[in-house]
Amino acid sequence: MTDTTRPRLRFAPSPTGYLHVGGARTALFNWLYARKYGGDFLLRIEDTDKARSTDESTRAIFEGMLWLGLDWDEEVVYQGANLPRHQADAERLLESGAAYRCFCTPAELEERRREAEARREAFKYDRRCDRLPRAEVDRRVAAGEPYVVRFRVPEGTTEWDDLVHERIAFPNKDIEDFVILRSDHTPIYNLAVVSDDIAMRITVVMRGDDHISNTPKQILLYRALGAPLPTFAHLPMIHGLDGKKLSKRHGATAVGDYQHYGLLPSAMLNFLALLGWSPGGDREVMTLNEMIELFSPEGLQKKAAIFDPKKLEWMNGQHLSMISLEELEPRVTPAIITARLATEEELVERREWYLRLLDLLRVRSRTIDDIVRQAAPYFLEDIEYDPAAVAKNWKDPAESADLLRETRDALARTEVWDAPALEASLRGLAERKGITAGKVFQPLRVALTGLTVSPGIFEMLVQMGRDLSLKRIDKALAVLER
């Protein structure tokens, strides 16, 4: 028996595409389990399908994991490197009599499958090669005839206590003698997985429930190989808004897409965690550490969940407001620089001002991109005037110009450039003119930002500073008087 006090889990993606949100969630639950119970979380790249695996995909998986902050223990295991052990395990099975050689060709099998179909029967390999006389097998092997290795499924029932589903049972008669080694002597998935999980001393196998029907085959292999069984946990799938399996048609499914879209990894993880798990009660918004704290396999869901991008955005907004400015800054800064709003040096120079700006903008943002979009008026020399904003708030150019001139004067006369003083000046102006304050604020807002929406007018004036604010009004006057 292995050390039961220290669980070992793994995430085993095949590098045939980008890290998918479903895969990310599987990784997250494995990671949470390991972190919660003081275990190990390993990463194994299942690259045995040479035709579809690429180095680029492997890199994308690393990148996605790193971005999410799901760090793994020990060296990454590449399944392809374990070929000799896989073959040795198949050989052992052959020697112990748990497996046998099968000389049926793919074409023959296909033919028989078709016949069964025609008779409306379920096709199952009929074990004919298992009945071949020993001498004939030896002769055909010696003659160099290609063969695959099949596992001989015993009588009985194979069952296990799933961490998510409780007891699941399969009658062995429904499991055919599956191939474990191809005719080119490379292993089939189920053998490779079991061989590696044994070698890596994995104690908890947590994966998507599309693997449920592989599990009895794998249990049979563990037994035949004389290895202790891990605990299995089969997580439900994630579906798209239409209830079908999540795919490209449903929009972004690669975690990299969300990274570039301006999401926070903590929000992504929080959202993913809630898709298939609940801490119980009303708890929803959590930090990673809180998730570790609250995690328990008890809360794992059996039912497939639908990926709702709206709630993801909301969740991101929550995290945007929740984290500290020090944490937020490094996530926004690259986007600010990419958008050419400022250089790294400028931001460092005005760090305090910059953090205050982020604080001003984040409350009305759901993504990092939202923050960047709103940040433009605070950095750029020139702004663009939104036609709708102009039409609405600068309806009569001459009148608006007059008002803006008075506004400018009032602001310019304000001694201390802080919110209370500015408020007093502007409200005083409105009162003198006998109009509501909003009538003063809105045209000013357009002059300052070119938009109808922005943070509060006083905090915005403070943030822009006296010079830029007055310059913006002058430019607006120039535009209006043209």
Place this chain on the structure above:
RNA sequence: GGCGCUAUCGUCUAGGGGACUAGGACGGGGCCCUCUCAAGGCCCAAACACGGGUUCGAAUCCCGUUAGCGCUACCA
């Protein structure tokens, strides 16, 4: 077709025999706050798939039905 898994508001879920007039969140609608937009607060609409049992009593346990999904390769 065979085998398996699943089934609470549109969506994510709480619930593990009486505390249920079924709770929360997203989204939707309304109101409040208010210089705009957000955020926040308050309110509204919205669900136990169906049929049988078990029980004094079922969203909760059992069995069917239906539906959805998954697997059914010398893919992973």
